[in-house]
Amino acid sequence: MTPTVQELFNTAIQLPLDMQSLLAEKLIGYVETHIDPALERIHLDLAKQRIAELTSGKVTSIDGVDALRRVRNAVAIQ
Numbered sequence: 246m247t248p249t250v251q252e253l254f255n256t257a258i259q260l261p262l263d264m265q266s267l268l269a270e271k272l273i274g275y276v277e278t279h280i281d282p283a284l285e286r287i288h289l290d291l292a293k294q295r296i297a298e299l300t301s302g303k304v305t306s307i308d309g310v311d312a313l314r315r316v317r318n319a320v321a322i323q
Contacts, residue, residue, distance in 0.1 A: 248256075257268055298304045307315075 257265060260268065295304075299306060
């Protein structure tokens with residue numbers, strides 16, 4: 246039987262910290278090399294579009310801290 250993600254997580258957090266870090270690095274490395282090319286293309290096209298919008302002045306950037314605050318406020322349970 247294949248373990249669930251929660252079961253894998255529960256096992257992983259019992260590892261020593263250095264082994265947790267190594268496991269995280271290995272998982273990230275694997276994911277980075279197994280990206281669907283179609284999704285990667287969509288992401289790159291969107292990034293180019295956003296850069297063009299900033300460069301042209303069509304949109305302006307905001308501070309990252311302010312952006313996160315706005316998002317948190319927008320999704321907060323009132």
